[in-house]
Amino acid sequence: MKTKEFISELASRLNKSQQETTQMIEVFVSEVVKELEDGKSINIQEFGTFEIKKKAERISVNPTTQQRMLVPPKLVLAFKPHTKLKEKFK
Known part of the structure; x- marks a missing residue:
């Protein structure tokens, strides 16, 4: 589903x-985004939780070269x- 289709469907359901x-x-x-930038997690009931992890x-x-490099945090x-x-997609 594309963004325009999603918006159209949502608009019709919400009148x-x-x-x-x-x-x-x-x-x-x-x-x-603002809450996540502040380091807080977002819990959407019966959907899931978004959070920032380090x-x-x-x-x-x-x-190829066997060169080792440090990947920063x-x-x-x-x-x-x-x-x-989760159960709906088993």
């Missing part, structure tokens, strides 16, 4: 215009689906 629905989605995404630095080896976005969502 809102596509413009209003687009604005709601933009506000939702900006709030989620990956430790590690040593990586180039398979970084922050990654993680999603843990709710158990009801």
Whole structure:
């Protein structure tokens, strides 16, 4: 499903215009990003949890040259689906 199709479907279910629905989605995404930037996790009931995890630095080896290099630590976005969502896709 493409973004326009998603917005159209959501707008029809909510009885809102596509413009209003687009604005709601933009506000939702900006709030989620703001919370994640603050180091907080986002739990959406019966959907799942978004959180930022820190990956430790590690040593990586180039398979061709066998050269070892240090990969610095970084922050990654993680999603843990709710158990009801997992069960639907077994």
